[in-house]
Amino acid sequence: MPEQTAQQKPRVTTEQVIEALREVYDPEIPVNIYDLGLVYDVQVDDNNRVYVAMTLTFPGCGMGPYIAQQAEWRIAEIEGVEDVQVELVWDPPWTPDMIRPEGKKLLGLEE
Structure with missing residues (x-):
């Protein structure tokens, strides 16, 4: 990875x-959209452009x-x-099986 200069923005991470997505709720x-299993893909390229499916x-x-607009706004707030x-x-298609463990805890669905 190239050295960061003072003029470069910090590298955004997945x-x-x-x-940020954990701050967005249906x-x-x-339960937030990430732990609910609604987020299928998160990509950040070398130019700090973010794609979420x-x-x-x-x-x-x-x-x-x-919900999509809230996700965009939260992500855009990242430096x-x-x-x-x-x-x-x-x-x-989404199914309840896609709920992540943290989401299951919040919904009282722990196994």
Whole structure:
């Protein structure tokens, strides 16, 4: 990795993006979109451009544009982010099996 100069912005990490996504909630479910399993892919390129592929609990969810916009705004607040693209995808369809362990704890679904 090239040395960082004073003029370069800090490198944005996938972990930073995930933490930002953990601040975004589906208004109908008390679990963030990451732990709910709605985030399928997070990519950060060498120019600090962020791409997120996410879904919703069901395709007709009227809150979809709102949730995606909230995700974009949270990610854009990360120091160094140059661009954000959040894409809603429907394949594979979301199922409750996709809820991450932390989300299951929050929902009282621990195994």
